[in-house]
Amino acid sequence: METNKNYFLQAFLLLIISAGAFIAFKTILPKKLMEQTKLESKNVVIDSLLLDALDEGKNEEFVDANDTLIKKIITYKPNPKLGIKYTSEKFDNYKGYQHIIPFYEKLQQLEATKTGSIRIAYFGDSMNDGDMIVQDVRKLFQEQFGGQGVGFVNITSESASSRATIKHEFSSNWKTQSYLKTKSPTRSFGVNGHVFFANDTLHPTWVKFKANNYKHLTQLNNPTLFYGNSTNKEAMISYVVGKDTIYKKLNGENQLNTLKLADNLKSVKVNFINAENVPIYGFNFDDGKGVHVDNFSNRGNSGLPISIFNVGMMQEFNNKLDYDLVVLHYGTNVLNYGSYDYSWYEKRMTKVVAHIKQCFPGVAVLVISTADKSTKYDLEMKTDSAVVPLAMAQKKYAVKSEAGFVNLYTLMGGDGSMVKWVEAVPSKANKDYTHFNYTGSKEIAKLIYKEIYEGFLLFKTLNKGYIVPKRKNDSVYTKIDSTNE
Incomplete structure (x- = not known):
């Protein structure tokens, strides 16, 4: 019995000593007890150019001539076309x-005439995986201004199974090159940052x-294939419409080629036949x-x-798709890499916008900043210390890039x-404290759309001296003489 008492006393003393040691050392331990990599989604990776930029950033000094930008008043000259x-x-x-x-000028014309079209290229990372956020931005625009169709879709996609706006399946033998992993592709990347090849001659692709x-999105509106040039004269596709099997050749004579399958379909399966070395885009x-x-x-972008x-x-893609706005929605994969100085990212993204x-x-071009992201500090989830500096860098490159x-x-x-x-009920973001769920994505899309639309309302207020001509085939604005109003 005496032995058990001694063991109990020893254990109790050890517990007291351990607790005292923890309290003593707590003040000198780093506040960030858990690295965010333990909380991040498995979908968060890093593209190769980011790794290169991080290495280069450690060895270079970035002297920002606009270091006082945060104190600056940004002034605008009148728009040369409209005078706004x-x-x-x-x-x-x-x-x-x-x-x-x-963009706003064309949107006003679309609203007034109910004719024409507008196209937005929305570039993003895992925040938009599976069409998250983008699908609701698209829906809001189409409800307000019209439009049918999901837009451009890749040949293969890592998020195809989780995308609700279109059912997307593909054979497993596609050869893919991505701009996240390959700096010098065998053929030019498409506007989606990928190029695909049906180079398997033994199995159907x-x-x-x-x-x-x-x-x-109830139909596949005017399904059109985009592909590159090739000397392959045997390449073709086949697909079934009703009871008919249709074969069409891939005549890759131009740098970028298109092939329309039909007017509107509910579903379609396209087989690629003898199509080796033909660059396919989507x-x-x-x-x-x-x-x-x-x-x-793209995850990790x-x-x-x-x-x-x-x-x-x-x-060439722009000639065929006719873009009016490019959205850059990044940040998830740039946070937390050893420094809160994002001048290296600001510098490189300024060059990206110029490109x-x-x-x-x-x-x-419209830049959307990083969202909030939480990390554990002192056993409590708080805004990561890198979020504000990154958002600041993103605003700086937006200002400098106009x-x-x-x-x-x-x-x-x-x-x-x-x-x-x-912690909201229902929850609006995942337990990785980084990504929004479907509920949150809808709300984020509404916030983004509201910002864009409020800018449009301001534009219409400033542009009230202009009207759209009654002739539908006249696409230019005519200024009204205010004395004759």
Whole structure:
């Protein structure tokens, strides 16, 4: 019995000593007890250009000539075409609507005439995986301005099984090159950052799409294949419409080629026959009217891979798809890599936007900042210390690039907001404290759309001296002499 008492006393003393040691050392332990990598989704990876930029950033000094930008008043000159001039903005409240005038001008024309179309390229990361957020932005635009169709869809996709806006299946033998992993592809990447090859001569290579019963997405509107040039004269596709099997040759004579399958289908399975070495990019589905939004999201994307787009090829895509706005929605994969100095990212993304403007001449650019993200500090989930510095860097490169800006971090509530979104009932974000779920994605889409639409309302107020001519085939605005109103 005495032995048991001694053991109990020893254990109790050990517990007291351990507790005292923890309290003593707590003050010198790092506040960040758990690295965020333990909380991040398995979908969060890093693209190769980000790794390169991180290595280079450690060895270079970035002297920012606009280091006082945060104290600067941003002034605007009158738009050379319309004469519209926006009021000055403080950096803290920067939105840059002035730089989206070409998009708003065309949107006003679409609203007034109910004719024509507008197209948005929405580039993003795992936040938009499976068409998250983008699907609801698309829906809001199409409800307001018309349009049918899901837009451009890859040949294969890692998120196909989780995408609700279209049922997407494909054979497992496609050969794929992605701009996240390959800097020098054998053939130019498409606007989606991928190029696909049906190089398996022993097994069928196919892709299948089926429309779901989502509003505005109930059909595969005008399914059209996009593919590159090739000397292969035997390549063809086959697909079934009704009781007929249709064969069509892939005549890859141009840098970028299109092949329309039919007017509208509910589903289609396309087989690629003798199509070795023909670069395949994807299918587009739209009715040619209203607004169309293409989701070009990639897990692990920092935005930097856009810098390796081939300008000539992108201009070809732009000639066929006619973009009016490019959205850059990044941040998830840039947070937390050893420093809160994101000047290296600001510098490189400024070059990315300049490259986009070469690829898509005259197209407006809109930057969407990182959302809030939480990390464990002192056993409590709080806004990660890197979020605000990254959002600041994103705003800086938007200002310097003359792009519009949406501060998603502040829109969702700012400091501590991700914790609130996770703990909401029903929950609006995942337990990784990084990604939104379907409920949260719908709300985020509404916040983004509201920002864009409020800018449109301001544009219409400033542009009230212009009307759209009654002739539907006249696409230009005519100024009204205010003395004759």
